[in-house]
Amino acid sequence: MATIEMPSAYIVTGTTRGIGKALVSEILRRGHWLFSLSRAADAVKGQWRNYHCDLGDPGQVQAVMGRVLDDIPYERCGDAVLINNAGVLTPIGPLDTADCSGIDNALQVNLMAPLRLMALFIGAAGRMRGDRRIINITSGAGRHPYAGWAHYCAAKAAVNMLTRCTALDQRRRSTPVNISALEPGVVATEMQVDIRRADDSDFPDRPRFVRLAESGGLLAPEEVARLILELDAAAQFQSGQIYDLRRVAWLNGRPTIAAEKENG
Numbered sequence: 001m002a003t004i005e006m007p008s009a010y011i012v013t014g015t016t017r018g019i020g021k022a023l024v025s026e027i028l029r030r031g032h033w034l035f036s037l038s039r040a041a042d043a044v045k046g047q048w049r050n051y052h053c054d055l056g057d058p059g060q061v062q063a064v065m066g067r068v069l070d071d072i073p074y075e076r077c078g079d080a081v082l083i084n085n086a087g088v089l090t091p092i093g094p095l096d097t098a099d100c101s102g103i104d105n106a107l108q109v110n111l112m113a114p115l116r117l118m119a120l121f122i123g124a125a126g127r128m129r130g131d132r133r134i135i136n137i138t139s140g141a142g143r144h145p146y147a148g149w150a151h152y153c154a155a156k157a158a159v160n161m162l163t164r165c166t167a168l169d170q171r172r173r174s175t176p177v178n179i180s181a182l183e184p185g186v187v188a189t190e191m192q193v194d195i196r197r198a199d200d201s202d203f204p205d206r207p208r209f210v211r212l213a214e215s216g217g218l219l220a221p222e223e224v225a226r227l228i229l230e231l232d233a234a235a236q237f238q239s240g241q242i243y244d245l246r247r248v249a250w251l252n253g254r255p256t257i258a259a260e261k262e263n264g
């Protein structure tokens with residue numbers, strides 16, 4: 001399939017704040033259609049439609065994504081892109097001290113919702129006219145272990161494998177969906193506030209994140225959103241690959257990015 005010169009349809013999760021909110025502005029600024037799944041109320045504004053969805057509830061994920069896929073005006077859209085962005089880091093701390101229901105919720109939001117949304121998106125790919133892509137927002141924590149982040153690291157590592165394995169499945173399809181994962185770097189969002197608020201006994205690496213924030217080392221969510229859209233438009237995300245946004249390089253005004261080595 002070739003990229004069609006019409007606005008793309010973006011489906012994005014977790015758009016109330018942070019990177020997701022910045023993605024909303026960037027996607028609309030570029031004139032695309034946007035279908036967001038968030039805990040904000042249902043709303044329609046120009047080419048943006050928000051669907052209220054608690055991603056911690058599997059029934060809602062299934063039903064709401066079904067509505068999204070029925071509502072997309074495929075005849076007026078070129079490419080279709082799913083960005084699994086929503087994420088939860090809390091509860092932070094050793095497993096035996098953490099609240100089990102909080103961990104269940106985090107695993108639903110970080111792993112099970114992206115998995116279900118990927119499956120539904122791929123299942124509807126036949127309705128889409130242009131290229132179909134999935135970008136999973138992962139984390140360096142999916143490759144590097146951190147004390148206090150066991151469920152979060154495990155979920156992001158699983159998202160990386162989900163990305164790689166589903167991309168292999170797609171290779172055997174005549175019109176494969178392109179599936180990649182992206183680590184955004186350390187970004188100035190509420191998630192970093194949660195990290196800095198944690199207790200040192202729950203998260204021993206906390207001082208490093210405090211120092212990074214104090215030294216101005218955090219990326220702005222708006223910059224992250226802009227880079228994601230630029231790289232996607234420049235067809236930089238190869239299926240089955242995991243990327244670290246901090247590795248972006250510019251060549252003749254165009255962004256390029258190399259995949260992480262352990263992609264196999």
Ligand SMILES: NC(=O)c1ccc[n+]([C@@H]2O[C@H](COP(=O)([O-])OP(=O)(O)OC[C@H]3O[C@@H](n4cnc5c(N)ncnc54)[C@H](OP(=O)(O)O)[C@@H]3O)[C@@H](O)[C@H]2O)c1
Pocket residue numbers: 013014015016017018019020037038039040053054055056057084085086087088109137138139140183184185186187188189190191192
């Ligand atoms: N910030 C970083 O340094 C960093 C680093 C590596 C990876 N990431 C990844 O980047 C992505 C975005 O993170 P962020 O930093 O932008 O985090 P954030 O500011 O905490 O925002 C998280 C978003 O996820 C949504 N969300 C959480 N639980 C939800 C639920 N049950 N149903 C619907 N939406 C839900 C939140 O919505 P509500 O307002 O409804 O809670 C919010 O919009 C995540 O996947 C995260 O793991 C972030």
